Amino acid sequence: MTQQSHAHAQAHAHAEAGAEAEALAEIGHRFYSRGWTLGTSGNFSVVTSRDPLRLAITASGRDKRTLRPADILIVDADGRVAADAEAAGRPSAETLLHVTIAQRRQAGAILHTHSVWSTILSGAHAAAGGLAIKGYEMLKGLQGVTTHEHREWIPILDNDQDIPRLAKVADAALVEHPEAHALLLRQHGMYTWGDTLAEAERHVEILEFLFEVVGRTGGR
Ligand SMILES: [Zn+2]
Numbered sequence: 001m002t003q004q005s006h007a008h009a010q011a012h013a014h015a016e017a018g019a020e021a022e023a024l025a026e027i028g029h030r031f032y033s034r035g036w037t038l039g040t041s042g043n044f045s046v047v048t049s050r051d052p053l054r055l056a057i058t059a060s061g062r063d064k065r066t067l068r069p070a071d072i073l074i075v076d077a078d079g080r081v082a083a084d085a086e087a088a089g090r091p092s093a094e095t096l097l098h099v100t101i102a103q104r105r106q107a108g109a110i111l112h113t114h115s116v117w118s119t120i121l122s123g124a125h126a127a128a129g130g131l132a133i134k135g136y137e138m139l140k141g142l143q144g145v146t147t148h149e150h151r152e153w154i155p156i157l158d159n160d161q162d163i164p165r166l167a168k169v170a171d172a173a174l175v176e177h178p179e180a181h182a183l184l185l186r187q188h189g190m191y192t193w194g195d196t197l198a199e200a201e202r203h204v205e206i207l208e209f210l211f212e213v214v215g216r217t218g219g220r
Contacts, residue, residue, distance in 0.1 A: 020072070024067070044110070046108065047109065111204050112189060115189065122184040122187055156184045157184070190204075
């Protein structure tokens, strides 16, 4: 690559990441207002390049209420900060989970929330290895689901501070449950994804709604 075309590519990457960073910051504000990412909890990413894999992702420890585009970093397939990151700071501690989902599901965006209901249900149903949700009209908001009779099985993984190890467990769960639209981490929160950021955000809305219904009714 010539100096000039390299500079051009960098400038282009900036512009792309700028738009994605803005969109992720706005999601932070919306999710904070819904109580799904209080404080510094949760993290969000968008795939900005498939080959080589690049993700725009929230920096570690940023308050989602005040999340700004400058709080978004670009990382590579190893979860390391890639060139052109303007933001200071480290990528989210859970970056490798985002990379794993982006690779295994070919997801375009990955969103992670720490809601009250996902925390409660991921603890209450952990012994069963997952949470089954069926019979609800709102299930049709999940990509590819066309009937309320759909049974969504959301695997629950034990929480783990060893993220490379947790990413391997998550990858195995994604392989074992190819239909799943989300993963729960025990007493921690949810990961969901979509082809686009809009689809991933819709999945958060649908699943958080369903978690609250199941939580309030005991799934009856
Ligand atoms: Zn988390």
